[in-house]
Amino acid sequence: MADTARSLDPGGVRSVKSADRTITLLEYLSAAETPRSLRNVTTDLGIPRASAYALLTTLVRTGWVSTDGSGSGFQLGIRALRAGASYVEHDDVVRRAQPVMNNLSEQLGETIHLARLDGHEIVYLATCVSRHSLAVVSRPGRRLPCWATGLGKAILSQRPWEEVDALLPQTLTARTENTITSRERLRESLVEIAQRGCSIDEQESTLGLRCFAVPLRFGGAVNEALSCSVPIVRLDEARERNILALLLQARERIVG
Structure with a gap:
């Protein structure tokens, strides 16, 4: 034919x-x-x-x-x-995470994201928008490079470096002046994230924004992560500790 x-x-x-x-x-x-x-x-x-x-x-x-x-x-x-809306509506991970995300959003008042790894990009699946006027929103379906986001690095930290290296493009393009573009530095960062249990995007994707993310393991390879994005003007050490604690609690509720 x-x-x-x-x-x-x-x-x-x-x-x-x-x-x-x-x-x-x-x-x-x-x-x-x-x-x-x-x-x-x-x-x-x-x-x-x-x-x-x-x-x-x-x-x-x-x-x-x-x-x-x-x-x-x-x-x-x-x-x-x-078609895109139907995919998200029927996705099992979204169904499990959405009520927990809603509760986390109410507790923190900040933007909460759920994302999945697709190739060398992360795709946003669900978002709870911050109640503050100063907020950053990534709509479901938006794609960003995995190495430049807290969500992406949280997922990558749960995989062997050889696997991570194979899925990354030859050149790691920067989104901001803080984006890690060196494979050696990225590898070191992923080791630290795996040991810490959470990822912090220090204005690597968007200037003025810090993102805290935790990987979600449902068995097998980790493909999703949960995050909280906050403008740095609203952060101090006590608030960061609270955000990380609540994210870790939310993860346990989602993965069961």
Whole structure:
């Protein structure tokens, strides 16, 4: 068949080219900060113009992609939002963590996050927003590099370095002047986090913000972490100790 790739994957199942292209296109649009044109799609993804146009037209018609005001820019449509919301709604870890996160948010009044490792990025699954006017919010679905976040480092600290090293990109891009971009320094940091039992993001992802995170182990590899993000202007030693104590208590309630 024309849409079936000639090569086989390790499981012996043929890859369907049209499905691969659809997934690649949706992931491309989900990562784009602005609507992308047909030329952007064909150039960035290497899809022939006629094929890209036909695919985009189909996805627009079915609601998975929408067009901007000019009609020439493409972005994710409402069907993608519904699929993402359904994923979170039915996720077992989110279901277990959400009531505990709500309680933790009430106790601390700060932003609480639940995130999962996906490749070399962490994906936010759920958020309880701070009641303060000065707050930082990462919406569910947002992705950040794992090495630049407290959540990511909490998860990585529970894995062998060889595994961590393999999933990281060749270059560790900095988000702020405080981001660790040296593999040697990151390895040392992960050892310290594993010994301490919690991770602290010292303005490594966002200036002015300190994030405290703990890994969540449900058996097997650790894939999720829970965090509390606080502007440093609202922190002192006593409050930090209280945040860490409550995070550790919340972890025990979630993982059982």
